[in-house]
Amino acid sequence: xxxxxxxxxxxxxxxxxxxxxxxxxxxxxxxxxxxxxxxxxxxxxxxxxxxxxxxxxxxxxxxxxxxxxxxxxxxxxxxxxxxxxxxxxxxxxxxxxxxxxxxxxxxxxxxxxxxxxxxxxxxxxxxxxxxxxxxxxxxxxxxxxxxxxxxxxxxxxxxxxxxxxxxxxxxxxxxxxxxxxxxxxxxxxxxxxxxxxxxxxxxxxxxxxxxxxxxxxxxxxxxxxxxxxxxxxxxxxxxxxxxxxxxxxxxxxxxxxxxxxxxxxxxxxxxxxxxxxxxxxxxxxxxxxxxxxxxxxxxxxxxxxxxxxxxxxxxxxxxxxxxxxxxxxxxxxxxxxxxxxxxxxxxxxxxxxxxxxxxxxxxxxxxxxxxxxxxxxxxxxxxxxxxxxxxxxxxxxxxxxxxxxxxxxxxxxxxxxxxxxxxxxxxxxxxxxxxxxxxxxxxxxxxxxxxxxxxxxxxxxxxxxxxxxx
Ligand code: GLU
Numbered sequence: 476x477x478x479x480x481x482x483x484x485x486x487x488x489x490x491x492x493x494x495x496x497x498x499x500x501x502x503x504x505x506x507x508x509x510x511x512x513x514x515x516x517x518x519x520x521x522x523x524x525x526x527x528x529x530x531x532x533x534x535x536x537x538x539x540x541x542x543x544x545x546x547x548x549x550x551x552x553x554x555x556x557x558x559x560x561x562x563x564x565x566x567x568x569x570x571x572x573x574x575x576x577x578x579x580x581x582x583x584x585x586x587x588x589x590x591x592x593x594x595x596x597x598x599x600x601x602x603x604x605x606x607x608x609x610x611x612x613x614x615x616x617x618x619x620x621x622x623x624x625x626x627x628x629x630x631x632x633x634x635x636x637x638x639x640x641x642x643x644x645x646x647x648x649x650x651x652x653x654x655x656x657x658x659x660x661x662x663x664x665x666x667x668x669x670x671x672x673x674x675x676x677x678x679x680x681x682x683x684x685x686x687x688x689x690x691x692x693x694x695x696x697x698x699x700x701x702x703x704x705x706x707x708x709x710x711x712x713x714x715x716x717x718x719x720x721x722x723x724x725x726x727x728x729x730x731x732x733x734x735x736x737x738x739x740x741x742x743x744x745x746x747x748x749x750x751x752x753x754x755x756x757x758x759x760x761x762x763x764x765x766x767x768x769x770x771x772x773x774x775x776x777x778x779x780x781x782x783x784x785x786x787x788x789x790x791x792x793x794x795x796x797x798x799x800x801x802x803x804x805x806x807x808x809x810x811x812x813x814x815x816x817x818x819x820x821x822x823x824x825x826x827x828x829x830x831x832x833x834x835x836x837x838x839x840x841x842x843x844x845x846x847x848x849x850x851x852x853x854x855x856x857x858x859x860x861x862x863x864x865x866x867x868x869x870x871x872x873x874x875x876x877x878x879x880x881x882x883x884x885x886x887x888x889x890x891x892x893x894x895x896x897x898x899x900x901x902x903x904x905x906x907x908x909x910x911x912x913x914x915x916x917x918x919x920x921x922x923x924x925x926x927x928x929x930x931x932x933x934x935x936x937x938x939x940x941x942x943x944x945x
Contacts, residue, residue: 478669479511479512479513479514479669480511480512480513480671481507481508481511481512481513481514481671481672482508482513482514482516482668482669482670482671482672483504483505483507483508483513483514483515483516483670483671483672483673483674484504484515484516484517484518484665484668484670484673485497485500485501485504485505485515485516485517485518485539485544485546486517486518486519486520486553486661486664486675487501487519487520487535488519488520488521488523488526488527489519489520489521489527489528489529489531489532489534489535490523490526490527490528490531491531491534491722492531492534492535492538492721492722492723492724493534493535493537493538493539493542493722493723493724494721494722494723495706495714495721495722495723495726495740495774496676496705496706496714497535498538498539498542498544498723498736498740499703499706499740499741499743499744500674500675500676500703501539501542501544502542502544502737502740502741503674503701503703503741503745503762503767504672504674505544506741506758506759506762507672507674507762507763507764508547509759510759510760510762510763513671514547514548515544515545515546515547516546516547516548516551516668516670517539517546517550517551518550518551518552518553518664518668519532519535519550519551519552519553520553520657520660520661521552521553521554522553522554522557522654522655522657522660523657524554527554534722534724536550537724538722538723538724541723541724541727541733542723542733542736542737543733543734543737544737551664551668553660553664556660556663556664556667557654557655557660559663559664559667560649560655560659560660560663560664561649561653561655563659563662563663563693564617564648564649564655564659565617566693567617567619567648567689567692567693568617570692571620572619572620572622572692572693573617573618573619573620573648573692574599574601574602574604574617574618574620575601575609575615575616575617575618576599576601576602576615576616576617576618576645576647577601577609577610577613577614577615578599578600578601579614583597583599586599586600587644590644595641596621596641596642596643596644596645597644597645598621598644598645599618599645601615601618602618602620602645614651615651616647616648616649616650616651617647617648617649618645618646618647618648619645619646619647619648619688619689619692620645621640621643621644621645621646621688622640622688622692623640624640625637625638625639625640626638626640626643626684626687626688628683628684628687628697628700630680630683630700630701630702631672631674631699631700631701631764631765631767632677632701632702632703632704632764632767632769633677633680633702633769636680636683636684638684640688642684643684643685643688646658646685648689658682658685658686658689659689661682661686662686662689662690662693662695665698666690666693666695670698671698671699672698672699672700672701673698673699673700673701674701674703674764675701675702675703676702676703676705677702677703677704677705678705679702680702683700683702701764701767703744703767704744704767704768704769704770704771704772705771705772706743706744706771706772706773706774707771707772707773707774708773708774709773709774709775709776711771711773714774718774719776723736729832729834730802730832730833730834730835730836730837731779731783731832731833732783732786732787732790732795732798732833734755734786734789734790735779735782735783735784735785735786735787736779736783737755737758738752738753738758738782738785738786739778739779739782739783741753741758741762742782743772743774744767744768744771744772745762745766745767745768746766746768747761747766751782751785752782752785752786754789780831780832781831783831783832784828784830784831784832787827787830787831787832787833787836788827788828790827792820792823792824793820795823795827795833795836796816796819796820796823798833799819799833799836799837799840802833802834802836802837803815803816803819803837803840803844805837806837806838806840806841806844807841807844807845807846809846810846811844812846814933815843815844815845815846816844818843818844818928818929818930818933819840819843819844821928822840822843822928825920825924825928826839826840829918829920838917838918839918841917841918842913842914842915842917842918842919842925842929843928843929845914845915845917847933847936847937847940848937848940848941848944849912849913849914849915849937849940850915851911851915851916851941851944852915852916854916855911855915855916858907858908858911859908859911859912859941860908863904863907863908864908864941864942866898866900866904866905866908867908867909867912867938867941867942868942869894869898870891870894870905870909870938871935871938871939871942873890873894874890874926874931874934874935874938875935877890877931879931882926882927882930882931883927884921884923884924884927885923887923887926887927888922888923891905891906891909891922891923906922909922909938910922910925911941912937912938912940912941913925913926913929913934913937913938
C-alpha cells in the first residue's frame with residue numbers, strides 16, 4: 476500500500492484534560508491531513524510515568540471525540556515503543572553518532588554548569604573515548620554526539636531558523652537504566668508513524684533543532700515543521716486558570732457545540748480574508764499552513780459565543796435537540812416531559828437565533844418546558860389583578876372557540892387584537908397578564924408565537940391554572 480503524502484499527528488502528554496491550546500493543535504493537524512486526503516494520527520506521550528495518568532489519557536480521548544476530531548488507525552502509546560527507541564540509540568552508537576558516557580550525575584552537573592559559565596554547550600569528555608577506555612563495571616548513559624556546524628529548518632510558520640550546533644548540549648538518549656528520553660522517542664515514533672508534517676505549539680521550536688540533529692544522525696527524512704504561536708488570554712498574558720475555562724469539557728458544559736468551537740479555534744491564530752464562519756467542508760478546503768499568524772492569538776469569549784451561535788443556527792434541528800437534552804433537563808429538573816421535548820423541537824427555528832450556546836437555548840425554551848402549574852413570580856400578583864383575571868377568563872373562551880386550524884400565529888394575533896378592541900383596552904392590558912399566565916416570566920418571543928408553540932391544549936390549561944389558583 477502506498478503511503479499517504481500527508482501524515483500528521485497529535486501527540487499530547489497525558490497529564491491533564493484536553494487543553495484549549497491542545498484542541499487547536501489537534502484541529503490544525505486534523506484539517507491539514509483532511510485537506511490533503513492524508514491521515515491524522517494520535518500518539519499519547521506517556522513516557523513520563525510519574526506525570527501520566529490513565530484518567531488524563533481518557534480525558535484527552537473523550538475531549539477529541541467530543542470535538543469531532545477522529546484519528547486514523549490505532550492510538551499509539553509512546554511507552555510501548557521503548558524497544559524501537561533503544562534500537563535507534565544503539566544504531567547511532569554503532570555509527571559513531573552517539574557514545575557511552577560514564578560521568579557520574581554529579582560530575583555531569585558540575586561540567587554542564589562550567590560549560591554554561593563559559594558560554595558554550597556541554598560536551599562530555601567521553602565523546603572522544605572508545606571501548607578500550609570503558610571501565611568494567613560502572614553506570615553509563617548513551618549520549619548524542621552533537622556534530623560541528625549549523626542546523627537549519629524552514630518552519631512553515633516561523634520561516635528559516637538557524638542554530639549554531641554549539642548551542643546544543645550532547646543530550647542523553649538512553650538513561651543509565653536503559654530507558655529512552657523523550658527527545659529521542661518523539662523522533663523515532665514520528666518516523667515509524669510515517670509522519671510528514673509536525674504541527675505543534677511554538678514552545679517546541681527549540682526541540683525541532685535537537686530533533687533535526689537526531690533525524691540526520693539516523694539518516695532519516697526530517698518532517699516539515701510548523702510551530703504555531705500559543706494562545707493567550709484576552710489580556711494578552713499567557714493562558715492560565717485565571718482566564719477561565721481551559722479544558723474542552725468546560726466548553727461542552729457551558730453549552731458550546733463542537734462545530735462552533737472547531738470554527739472558533741480554527742480562526743484563532745489562522746486568517747483567511749474576512750471569512751469568519753466555515754462549514755466543516757469549507758474548513759477542510761480552506762485550511763493551510765501559510766495562513767497561520769506569527770503572533771500569539773488572544774482568546775475572545777464574545778467572538779467564541781458569536782461563532783457558536785452561528786453554528787447553532789446552521790445545525791439540524793433534531794441534532795441540536797439531542798445535544799441540548801442535558802441542558803433542557805437541567806433547566807427543568809422537575810419534569811421535562813416528552814410533550815415538552817416535542818414543543819422544543821417544533822419551536823427550534825424560533826429558538827436558534829435567540830441562543831449563542833445550548834445553555835441559552837434551554838433558557839429560551841424554558842417557557843415551553845416548564846411543568847404545570849407554572850410557578851408565578853412575586854411580581855405576578857400585580858399583573859394578575861382581579862380585573863386582569865376577569866379578562867383572562869373571557870379571553871380563554873375566545874381562544875377556546877378558535878378552530879385547531881386557526882391555532883397559528885396570524886389568526887391568533889388577530890384574535891388577541893380583536894379581543895382588546897372589543898374590550899376597549901390597549902393590547903398591553905391583555906398581553907401582559909396573558910404572557911405572565913403562560914410563561915411565569917420566563918424569556919419568551921412574541922405572544923402569538925408563544926401561543927402557537929405551546930399549542931391550544933397547553934395554553935388553555937395554563938390559563939386555567941392561573942384562574943383556578945385565585
Ligand atoms: N507531548 C508534547 C506536549 O504535549 C508534544 C510533543 C510534540 O508535539 O512533538 O506538549
